[in-house]
Amino acid sequence: MEPKYKRIMIKLSGEALAGEQKTGLDFDTVTKICESIKKIVDLGVEVSIVNGGGNFWRGRSSGDMDRTRADHMGMLATVINSLAIADGLEQLGVPVRVQTAIAMQQIAEPYIRNKANRHLEKGRVVIFGCGTGNPFFSTDTAAALRAAEIDAEIVLKATNVDGVYDKDPNKFDDAKRYDELNMIDVLSKGLQVVDSTAASLCKDNNIPLLVFSLKDPDNMVKAVLGENVGTIVK
Numbered sequence: 001m002e003p004k005y006k007r008i009m010i011k012l013s014g015e016a017l018a019g020e021q022k023t024g025l026d027f028d029t030v031t032k033i034c035e036s037i038k039k040i041v042d043l044g045v046e047v048s049i050v051n052g053g054g055n056f057w058r059g060r061s062s063g064d065m066d067r068t069r070a071d072h073m074g075m076l077a078t079v080i081n082s083l084a085i086a087d088g089l090e091q092l093g094v095p096v097r098v099q100t101a102i103a104m105q106q107i108a109e110p111y112i113r114n115k116a117n118r119h120l121e122k123g124r125v126v127i128f129g130c131g132t133g134n135p136f137f138s139t140d141t142a143a144a145l146r147a148a149e150i151d152a153e154i155v156l157k158a159t160n161v162d163g164v165y166d167k168d169p170n171k172f173d174d175a176k177r178y179d180e181l182n183m184i185d186v187l188s189k190g191l192q193v194v195d196s197t198a199a200s201l202c203k204d205n206n207i208p209l210l211v212f213s214l215k216d217p218d219n220m221v222k223a224v225l226g227e228n229v230g231t232i233v234k
Contacts, residue, residue, distance in 0.1 A: 009048050009147035014054035024056070033217045034092055049082075051139065099112070099115070132145055140194040144197075144198040156212070162215075181231060
């Protein structure tokens with residue numbers, strides 16, 4: 001089958017990399033995710049990734065700690081996850097580069113847009129660590145920003161639920177799942193899809209967002225092939 005997209009941005013939550021243990025890294029889970037990413041690469045799709053760091057640290061849950069420092073710690077957590085994904089992909093024979101928004105030349109390249117585009121054109125997966133490099137911005141916002149910068153056709157947000165609901169499906173049996181939404185709905189209804197900054201970035205740059213479950217990592221492959229696996233936000 002022909003992929004629907006040529007260049008994509010995958011947003012992975014840090015918790016997704018922890019598997020059932022909820023914290024840290026579960027390397028069996030990381031390997032399964034990387035195997036699905038390899039299938040996408042083998043289809044000829046150019047893949048970029050932004051991952052969260054919530055399996056190690058959440059800045060907004062840091063109590064009385066200075067918010068800027070807490071967010072910097074969260075950025076470092078995303079780098080740990082980026083390196084883990086890079087290692088998993090390399091073990092499968094997939095060429096990969098990690099670029100970070102905060103310079104750390106000994107372990108990763110600094111983020112340079114033109115260099116990232118060149119890597120993608122050569123078939124390398126590019127993983128963006130450290131979010132935007134600025135406090136007060138989420139990794140969802142980083143995914144939307146990098147997607148706009150590299151001209152990605154869609155942001156695939158892999159989560160723990162199979163789409164966007166009108167209310168929490170874990171608390172309400174009558175929660176309704178949306179098949180399709182627009183960014184105005186997300187912003188006006190306060191739906192917990194992505195934060196408002198990320199939603200606005202996607203809206204302003206006409207980048208659709210697909211929200212789906214990562215419980216089956218091959219949902220990423222199905223999404224790239226255009227199958228209905230979650231909620232599309234246009």
